Structures are given as structure tokens and as C-alpha cells.
Amino acid sequence: MNTYRIKHLRELEAEAIYIIREVAAQFERPVLLFSGGKDSIVLVHLSLKAFWPARIPYPLLHIDTGHNFAETLAYRDRLVERIGATLLVGSVQETIDQGRVVEERGVNASRNVLQTTTLLDTIARYRFDAAIGGARRDEEKARAKERIFSHRDEFGQWDPKNQRPELWNIFNGRKLMGEHFRVFPISNWTEMDVWQYILLEQIEMPSLYFTHRRKVFQRDGVWLADAPFMMKRQGEEVVEMDVRCRTIGDVTCTGVTLSMADSVEDIVNEIAATRVTERGGRYDDRRSDAAMEDRKREGYF
Amino acid sequence: MTHNPTQGYLDMELLRFTTAGSVDDGKSTLIGRLLYDSKAIFEDQMEAVRNYSLRKGNQDLDLSLFTDGLRSEREQGITIDVAYRYFATPRRKFIIADTPGHIQYTRNMVTGASTANAAIVLIDARNGITEQTRRHCFIASLLRIPYLIVCVNKMDLVGFDQKVYDEILADFNLLRSKLSFNDITFVPISALQGDNVVEKSGMMSWYQGSTLLDILETLDIQTGLNYTDARFPVQYVIRPHDDSYHDYRSYAGRVEGGVFKPGDKVVVLPSGLTSTIESIDVFQGSLPEAFPPQSVSFRLADDIDISRGDVISKVDSLPQISQEIDVMMCWMNLRPMKAGGTYVLRQTTREVKCIVKELYHKIDINTLEPGTDTNNLAANEIGLVNLKVAKPLVYDAYSRNRQTGSVILVDEGTNETVGVGMIIG
Numbered sequence: 185m186n187t188y189r190i191k192h193l194r195e196l197e198a199e200a201i202y203i204i205r206e207v208a209a210q211f212e213r214p215v216l217l218f219s220g221g222k223d224s225i226v227l228v229h230l231s232l233k234a235f236w237p238a239r240i241p242y243p244l245l246h247i248d249t250g251h252n253f254a255e256t257l258a259y260r261d262r263l264v265e266r267i268g269a270t271l272l273v274g275s276v277q278e279t280i281d282q283g284r285v286v287e288e289r290g291v292n293a294s295r296n297v298l299q300t301t302t303l304l305d306t307i308a309r310y311r312f313d314a315a316i317g318g319a320r321r322d323e324e325k326a327r328a329k330e331r332i333f334s335h336r337d338e339f340g341q342w343d344p345k346n347q348r349p350e351l352w353n354i355f356n357g358r359k360l361m362g363e364h365f366r367v368f369p370i371s372n373w374t375e376m377d378v379w380q381y382i383l384l385e386q387i388e389m390p391s392l393y394f395t396h397r398r399k400v401f402q403r404d405g406v407w408l409a410d411a412p413f414m415m416k417r418q419g420e421e422v423v424e425m426d427v428r429c430r431t432i433g434d435v436t437c438t439g440v441t442l443s444m445a446d447s448v449e450d451i452v453n454e455i456a457a458t459r460v461t462e463r464g465g466r467y468d469d470r471r472s473d474a475a476m477e478d479r480k481r482e483g484y485f
Numbered sequence: 486m487t488h489n490p491t492q493g494y495l496d497m498e499l500l501r502f503t504t505a506g507s508v509d510d511g512k513s514t515l516i517g518r519l520l521y522d523s524k525a526i527f528e529d530q531m532e533a534v535r536n537y538s539l540r541k542g543n544q545d546l547d548l549s550l551f552t553d554g555l556r557s558e559r560e561q562g563i564t565i566d567v568a569y570r571y572f573a574t575p576r577r578k579f580i581i582a583d584t585p586g587h588i589q590y591t592r593n594m595v596t597g598a599s600t601a602n603a604a605i606v607l608i609d610a611r612n613g614i615t616e617q618t619r620r621h622c623f624i625a626s627l628l629r630i631p632y633l634i635v636c637v638n639k640m641d642l643v644g645f646d647q648k649v650y651d652e653i654l655a656d657f658n659l660l661r662s663k664l665s666f667n668d669i670t671f672v673p674i675s676a677l678q679g680d681n682v683v684e685k686s687g688m689m690s691w692y693q694g695s696t697l698l699d700i701l702e703t704l705d706i707q708t709g710l711n712y713t714d715a716r717f718p719v720q721y722v723i724r725p726h727d728d729s730y731h732d733y734r735s736y737a738g739r740v741e742g743g744v745f746k747p748g749d750k751v752v753v754l755p756s757g758l759t760s761t762i763e764s765i766d767v768f769q770g771s772l773p774e775a776f777p778p779q780s781v782s783f784r785l786a787d788d789i790d791i792s793r794g795d796v797i798s799k800v801d802s803l804p805q806i807s808q809e810i811d812v813m814m815c816w817m818n819l820r821p822m823k824a825g826g827t828y829v830l831r832q833t834t835r836e837v838k839c840i841v842k843e844l845y846h847k848i849d850i851n852t853l854e855p856g857t858d859t860n861n862l863a864a865n866e867i868g869l870v871n872l873k874v875a876k877p878l879v880y881d882a883y884s885r886n887r888q889t890g891s892v893i894l895v896d897e898g899t900n901e902t903v904g905v906g907m908i909i910g
């Protein structure tokens with residue numbers, strides 16, 4: 185035995201930085217998918233660490249459904265300003281206006297699925313060959329099997345049955361023209377790891393993650409934020425509650441939790457005590473048991 | 486267990502382990518049990534599993550469903566790929582690489598084993614050691630996983646009888662001489678009822694050892710890392726092109742062996758150029774030393790030519806350099822490997838072309854003995870091959886260093902990873 189011991193967060197960090205540097209070395213046109221959520225914020229932080237004192241050698245890409253929390257956009261713009269990164273925005277509204285996709289109708293209408301087309305269009309337009317994403321294997325069953333360097337064919341599709349073997353530290357990013365990779369540096373992190381890391385590194389987080397009073401209503405057991413574009417069913421009553429977001433995404437499918445947590449420490453303690461997964465609060469995954477797998481095959485995040 | 490998540494987390498370590506067993510030995514149930522008893526399963530997951538069990542007409546909660554994966558596999562009723570699971574106790578965070586027990590899926594076992602510190606092999610107490618048990622142990626041993634934990638499962642079905650357990654241990658001892666683990670531990674368990682998994686069994690007082698979770702929480706994680714031979718494969722060159730860091734240049738990478746300190750004399754391979762480490766840089770600062778598996782960057786005292794794929798080392802423990810290597814190869818692709826075939830080889834951060842000069846012999850994975858057939862290596866077969874590479878490789882034997890001693894072969898046409906190998910020398 186010797187004194188060269190490394191704790192789990194530092195080991196996860198070292199692994200993520202290694203993966204991020206592999207992306208910069210192996211690909212010509214990488215991009216970081218930035219949603220404004222905690223996972224992509226941690227990815228930006230890890231990217232800063234990986235290349236310091238140089239700037240992050242790739243732009244950030246936000247796929248904008250048009251249904252954002254105002255706080256997300258404010259945070260995004262401040263972050264980009266502070267780190268001197270380039271921000272690109274792919275607009276779902278534009279994709280709809282171009283007639284590439286048709287807006288869903290009804291009370292459960294969401295632009296979450298439509299994002300896939302915008303994402304793939306944007307990747308093709310800028311000829312990105314690697315898109316770094318913040319997905320984690322603990323989030324969802326379909327993700328548990330996905331590789332860290334995950335190959336996408338020229339249609340942007342994932343083939344779970346035909347994934348490349350991934351061994352040791354060796355990541356194979358070779359591809360044909362028109363294909364790309366999704367790369368997931370924090371695959372091995374859990375929700376708890378992410379928050380503990382935020383605490384350890386004192387990363388500034390958007391206010392949405394902390395308790396605040398908000399107009400909300402309940403649907404099928406999930407609390408949803410109210411907004412002008414949120415259609416309500418009869419009997420769905422808007423009330424004011426103390427809530428916080430556990431994940432941040434498109435407003436139409438981001439469930440909020442009743443919570444009084446107003447510091448990262450509170451959040452860590454809250455997660456330690458919670459008995460529901462973070463995606464359990466996401467309305468989009470409730471549609472079916474295999475919802476995520478279907479979306480991923482098509483090219484979703 | 487009292488545990489403060491905002492304080493204790495700084496002291497936790499990470500253990501990666503892999504699980505293997507034949508179909509129906511109880512692997513899924515065991516993982517479900519570990520997750521369930523360590524409270525890593527949430528209410529909504531529980532609800533989904535309950536619903537699914539009920540739909541199938543199953544009254545009891547089927548623990549194995551927690552680890553069940555993609556839809557098509559669920560329909561076939563088998564696990565067919567590597568899936569990763571996570572759970573934590575106050576002492577450690579665990580990553581499970583869950584791999585299937587099917588004959589045709591050697592490739593997945595090898596994949597799961599490549600990063601593991603420990604392997605759990607399950608044996609059904611009623612069946613004892615089978616051909617698959619042997620195969621799983623051999624693969625884990627070939628991949629140099631430091632620790633093997635043999636769980637004799639379904640003890641409830643043999644009346645928790647010590648005799649059954651002892652006989653299986655005696656049988657296992659006949660295998661030992663062929664295995665290269667640092668340590669092998671045995672535990673009698675019932676994954677279904679939870680005996681000796683997380684809680685000590687009340688039914689097997691004859692067993693004096695620890696529970697499975699205890700063992701996992703106390704294994705020495707450092708075993709398997711090399712702290713003696715300094716190895717730093719360069720991944721990426723950091724150059725800010727920026728006024729405040731005008732002449733800054735550092736070499737980014739991950740320490741794959743040994744310990745580096747500022748002031749150390751280093752040699753860059755394969756060029757053989759030498760320099761001194763001026764600083765070990767990390768975000769907004771520097772470190773007094775760097776060791777595996779840290780990701781850092783080195784600034785050197787001299788302006789020498791270094792790029793991705795080079796290895797920074799020290800003269801007191803030089804790696805091997807050669808254009809010809811012998812490799813224990815596991816074939817991963819449906820199109821077989823043939824002698825004379827050319828591939829792209831990747832090792833640490835280096836990429837070179839290679840040709841398969843010779844396939845000496847296959848390994849019979851049921852006995853770990855050399856076989857005779859030498860024409861080609863088909864999917865899921867393992868064989869000893871000789872490779873010639875276009876440019877010198879800087880490497881160690883896999884038995885010395887799992888990171889600098891491993892290679893993958895990539896098909897130049899399809900870009901698929903078709904073979905994975907461990908360098909013998």
C-alpha cells in the first residue's frame with residue numbers, strides 16, 4: 185500500500201477529462217451540447233479544466249425549443265460571456281417553420297421529440313463530427329448500455345445491437361464521411377456524483393435548481409410549471425408552491441419538485457433522502473416504458 | 486449506518502467490478518439484491534418493475550427485472566450486452582459492468598472485464614462448477630482482474646448445506662493453478678433471500694467469512710495500478726495562443742504508470758529526446774506529484790518535438806519499444822481475423838497500421854490450453870498472434886500494465902473495432 189490514493193469524484197473527473205481530451209484530439213469539428221441543465225454545466229466546467237489555460241477548443245450548441253425558462257437563457261448567456269466561448273443556437277421554431285416537423289397538438293404537446301430533427305439538422309449544417317453530451321448511464325435503462333464514444337450513422341441513428349466494443353481507455357472515433365459520434369464523458373456519474381462534484385468545485389448554478397415560488401399545476405402526479413404555452417386540462421388548477429427543478433429542460437416536460445432546498449448542500453441532502461429517480465419527474469419518459477430507447481434510436485440526445 | 490452525504494463523500498473510493506454467470510445462475514437477482522439492499526432502487530423504478538411483474542402474471546417482486554435492459558432483450562428474456570449499474574454505500578461507490586453468460590458473447594465479458602478491479606463469478610450450488618464457470622474465470626484471469634470473488638448461489642435450494650459448499654470449493658481448487666488472480670474469495674449466498682449478500686445469513690453459521698458487500702467495500706483498489714514504471718502517453722498539446730500565456734505549451738494526458746514530480750528527468754519515446762519536468766499543471770494551478778489515474782499536463786524545461794502518441798517516461802524504468810509484438814487476441818467481429826490481414830492498431834494514444842504476421846494457435850477457453858487450429862480467428866475466439874506494426878510501439882507487457890499493454894484492432898473499411906489484445910511481449 186502507498187499514499188497514492190484517489191477519491192471517487194477525482195477519479196470520475198480524471199476519466200471525464202481524459203475523454204474530453206480524446207474528443208479534441210480525435211475529431212476535427214467537435215461541439216458541446218449545452219442544455220442549461222446541471223449535467224451540461226458540469227461538462228463545461230470539465231472542459232475548462234481539460235484545456236486550461238487555453239480556451240475550450242469547441243463551441244457550445246443549445247437546441248432551443250422556444251419553451252425555455254427565462255433563467256436558463258440568462259444563465260447561458262452569462263456563462264458563455266465569462267468563459268469566452270462561441271454559442272450556437274439551433275431553433276426548433278425554425279425547423280417547424282421550414283415544415284421539417286409538425287408541431288404536436290393537445291394538452292401533452294411537447295417539442296421534446298421535435299428537437300431531434302433540429303439537432304441533426306444543426307449537426308449536418310456545421311458538419312460537426314462529434315457532439316459531447318451530458319447523458320449518464322444511471323439515468324435510464326437504454327443509456328446503461330450505451331458506449332462513451334457512441335457511433336451515429338449518416339442518418340444520425342444509434343444501433344444498440346451493433347455498438348463498437350469499448351475496452352480499457354481506448355476510444356475508437358474513426359468514422360465515414362457524414363457519420364458522427366455522440367460522446368458522453370460523464371457516463372459513469374450518478375445524479376449524486378454530479379451534485380457532490382458541484383459542491384466540491386463550487387460551481388455556480390442556475391437559480392431554477394434552488395427553491396423558489398412558482399405557479400405550478402399537477403398532471404398525473406407530476407408537478408409542471410405554468411407558462412402561457414402550457415395547455416391545461418379541465419380541473420388542472422394553477423397554484424403557487426415552493427419548488428425547484430431537479431432537471432432542467434423544455435418547460436413542457438420538466439417536472440418540478442416541491443422543495444425548500446436553497447443551497448447545493450441542501451440539494452445533496454435532499455437527493456440522499458429521495459426515493460424517486462430524477463427522470464421519474466420527467467413527463468416525457470412516462471409516455472412508455474421504452475420511450476427513451478425509441479427516441480435514442482432516432483438520434484435524440 | 487449514519488452517513489453525512491455532504492461530508493463523507495470526500496472520503497469515498499471507486500470500485501469497478503464485473504459479474505458473470507451462466508444463464509439462470511442468478512446474476513440479475515444478485516445485482517437486483519445489491520441495489521435493493523443498498524437502497525439504490527427508487528420508487529418509480531420499483532413501480533415499473535412491479536407493473537411489469539404483474540403484467541407477466543408474477544405475484545412476487547422479481548428482483549432480476551431491475552437490471553433488465555433494452556426492450557428487444559426484455560422480449561427475448563435475456564441480457565445480451567454489457568450494461569453498467571451504479572450504487573454507493575457510505576464507504577464506496579460501485580460501478581458494475583454486467584455481462585451475459587452466453588457462449589457467443591465472450592466479447593462482452595472481455596469488454597466488461599477490461600476496466601474491472603474485481604470479478605464476481607456465480608455458481609449455482611445445485612450444479613457446481615460448469616464449463617461456463619471455468620470459461621468466466623479464465624477470461625477474468627486473462628484480462629488480469631486483480632480479485633476474483635466466487636459466489637456459490639442458491640444455497641437455500643441445497644438446505645444451506647456446508648458439505649455442498651465445501652465440495653464446490655475443493656473442485657475449484659483444481660482450477661487454481663491456471664489462474665493469475667492476486668486473491669480469490671468464496672462466499673455462500675442466496676441472492677433471492679439475501680443471505681450473505683448485504684446482511685449476514687442466519688442460516689449458515691458455519692461460514693465465518695464476510696458478506697459479499699463487506700468484501701467489495703474492503704478490497705484494495707490500488708492493486709492493478711502500476712506505481713513503479715513512469716508512463717505518460719501524450720494525448721493533446723495545450724497551446725493557448727493568447728497574450729497572457731504567450732509561450733505556454735504543455736502536454737496533456739493521463740498518468741498510466743509510476744509517479745512524476747517536477748524536477749524529474751524524463752525521456753520522450755520513441756524519439757529518445759530528454760528533458761526535465763518543469764511543472765505539473767492542472768486547472769488554475771499545479772501539483773507536487775502526479776500518479777495513476779490522474780489527468781494532468783506537463784510543462785517541460787526544453788523546447789523539444791512532442792506530439793500525440795509519444796510516451797513520456799523515466800530512464801530508470803523504460804518501456805519496451807518494438808515493431809513486432811506478440812498479442813493474446815480476442816476477436817470481436819463476425820468476419821474472422823486471418824493471417825496476413827492488415828488493420829489499424831490503437832494503443833494508448835497512438836494509432837498505426839499493422840499486419841497480422843502469424844496466428845500461432847488458438848486458446849481453448851474451456852481449458853486455457855493451446856488449441857491446434859491456426860487458420861483464422863473467429864468471433865469470440867481467443868488466440869496468440871504476432872503483429873508487425875508500421876512504426877515502433879512504446880509498450881509494456883499487459884501483465885505489468887493494463888493500460889500500456891493493451892491494443893485494439895480497427896477494420897480500415899468499416900472502422901469497427903474488430904479485435905482486442907493483450908501484449909505478451
Ligand SMILES: Nc1nc2c(ncn2[C@@H]2O[C@H](COP(=O)(O)OP(=O)(O)O)[C@@H](O)[C@H]2O)c(=O)[nH]1
Nearest residue numbers: 507508509510511512513514549639675676677
Ligand atoms: N431459490 C433461489 N432462487 C434463485 C436464487 N437466485 C436466483 N434465483 C432464481 O433463479 C432464476 C434465475 O435468476 P436470474 O437472476 O434471472 O438469473 P440470470 O440469468 O443469471 O440473471 C430466477 O427464477 C430467480 O428467482 C437464489 O439464491 N435462490
